[in-house]
Amino acid sequence: MHQYQIGLTASYIALTLGGFYFIYAIKYYISSLIALALFSMDTSRLPPEHRIHRILAQRDGEPVPIGDEPWVSIHLPFFNELNVARRILEACMDINYTNFEVLVADDSRDTTVEILRERGWQHGSPIIKFVHRKDRSGYKGGALKEAMKFMHPLAEYIVVFDADFVPPANILRQFIHQFRLHEKDVKPVAAVQGYQLHYLNLYGNKSSEL
Incomplete structure (x- = not known):
């Protein structure tokens, strides 16, 4: 009982x-x-x-006045992103913003590097730079740290996108609008990339499989 x-x-x-x-x-x-x-x-x-x-x-964000667009450096950490590399590069080229660059921090060991070597990426707008490392020291964090050495000297903001992310065309204008809207706040402003349901690189590496 x-x-x-x-x-x-x-x-x-x-x-x-x-x-x-x-x-x-x-x-x-x-x-x-x-x-x-x-x-x-x-x-x-x-x-x-x-x-x-x-x-x-x-x-929705308010348009940033022409001539008043702060420099933004977009960093893309790559590791065996054969299925999604071209897609995110094309999406970045369609971003509706003037003063920005795309910096690819590539640690790939597959044929992703061949996509990065294709003609056209580095000869248009925006500026696209590729940093390929032979070793993976520090992994993703190490790649992003290395990329900062090649960043545009006028860059005021750094935006990091995962390789399987597809940024909308107005994403930088939304970011800048929100940062300026809250720049006088006591607490700093940060934006975190949300998850998108894409499966193109599901078996590209172990982290994608998980």
């Missing part, structure tokens, strides 16, 4: 804790639903002074 009461008490405690965890977790789903509803709604009928217009303006 005593063991039965202990088991029953433990079950009630577990259910109570599980209920608290469920309430804590469900708020993220509710927030996601609210965000989806907010950004997919038809705002054309709302008055111009409505708060939703200010929220959407912050989301």
